[in-house]
Amino acid sequence: MDIYFYNTLTKKKEKFVPLDENEVRMYSCGPTVYDYSHIGNLRAYLFMDSLRRTLKYNGYKLKHVMNITDVGHLTSDADEGEDKMMKAARRENKDPWQIAQYYMDVFLEDLKKLNIDIPEIIARATEHIDVMEQYVKKIIENGYTYQTEDTVYFDTSKLPNYGILSGKNVEEQKAGARVDFDSNKKNVSDFALWIKAPKEHIMQWDSFFGKSYPGWHLECSAMGYKYLGEEFDIHTGGIDHIPIHHENEIAQAQGFCGKIPARFWMHVNFLKIDGGKVSKSLNNFYTLSDLKERGFEPEVFRMFNYSSSYRNALNYTWEGMDASKKALIKLKEGYKNHLNGKDDIATEVINKYEEEFHQAINDDLNMPQALSVVWELIKYPQKSKRIADLLLKFDTVLALKIDEQMENNETEKNIPQEIIELAEKRKKARENKDWAESDRLRDLILEKGYTIKDTKDGYEF
Secondary structure, eight states, X not given: OOOEEEETTTTEEEEOOOSSSSEEEEEEOOOBOSSOOOHHHHHHHHHHHHHHHHHHHTTOEEEEEEEEBOSOOEEETTTEEEXXXXXXXXXXXXXXXXXXXXXXXXXXXXXXXXXXOOOSEEEEGGGOHHHHHHHHHHHHHTTOEEEOSSEEEEOGGGOTTTTTXXXXXXXXXXXXXXXXXXXXXXXXTOEEEEEEOOTTOSSOEEETTEEEEEOHHHHHHHHHHHHHOSOEEEEEEEGGGIIIIIHHHHHHHHHHHSSOSEEEEEEEOOEEETTXXXXXXXXXXXXXXXXXXXXOOHHHHHHHHTTSOTTSOEEEOHHXXXXXHHHHHHHHHHHHHHHTSBSOOOHHHHHHHXXXXXXHHHBTOOHHHHHHHHHHHHTOSSOBHHHXXXXXXXXXXXXXXXXXXXXXXXXXXXXXXXXXXXXHHHHHHHHTTOHHHHHHHHHHHHHTTOOOEEETTEEEO
């Protein structure tokens, strides 16, 4: 069955045919390991996992690389500020190597909790400094750079198609008065490939440029080339990577070998929290541990993500998570009901649903449509073990562990006293038929991360 993916490079949905008929080679941008991953970060890896599982479902072998950024990512994606690893080291009074190891371990454990299939190759930037240095030397040799006192810059004016991925116009940027311009650069879009390290900078290496370290964009280009070659099938990441990081990856590859490295560029949209961005200052920097404290297992967050296409922004609410939890419980119960059924359902029924599910995932990972097929099967009036077996096959893509009982199968939680007091006030408001106050208190409870449901005996969380 044909597969179609939306390609950011061409701005359209295209039939996917890998360069090698048996193996798909792909690269995914991994985390900068200077802090915990919040649920917005983790959405990108759930998307990556759905892509991996769909390709496997179609019979392909995978050679998949994901980088771990443990040096070179400045606090601004556009070559400004200090290295994020150094900033984190100062914040926690540890050396950056300890910071990187700790947060990388936590990140990989988060992937495990979410039942995410780990890529075949995990590549740490600090373990590939020599690869990056050779990559830069080739770009310099090919005439695509210039040097200042402390930086080797890529000269984007050497490329006639810089901006091909994002569609941004470099000439218009130059003319715009609102664009901040580094006087060391020839062009506003030029970016750092190699940077001289200040004496106090712990993360530095001996190189052709003295004591130095690589720019952030370089690692993905160099490691992609090392493990996947000059051209490979798919490159994934978040939409925030499109205008700078991925644009610069393409520029570097063209400067290195004259080719755009990936044929398909696939990007996941943002996860928003109550319609806004994820931010520590807004007190909505939620991790998997935070979800667990609220009574939500990782597979519930996975279920929640299937409510929308990866290409759409997804609005996270605690109410939505509660609905996803209840739906997942029903799905698991439905699987059990079929597991205890008979085997005498018609083969054409099985084939029909299998084809519909396959078509859904092959249509640019249409997980909402795939889940609708699953629900039709769950509700099928004739209970059959053959349906249960088919649901298990679908779960190789969905990865919801439908044959396992949830750790937290009930919605009971340890409710803080503050929330209980608000609930009691709301109960009195309802008894007094003060519906406006009741609604206000319900919304306040929801803002604090809890859902409340009215019952004949009062309420429940």
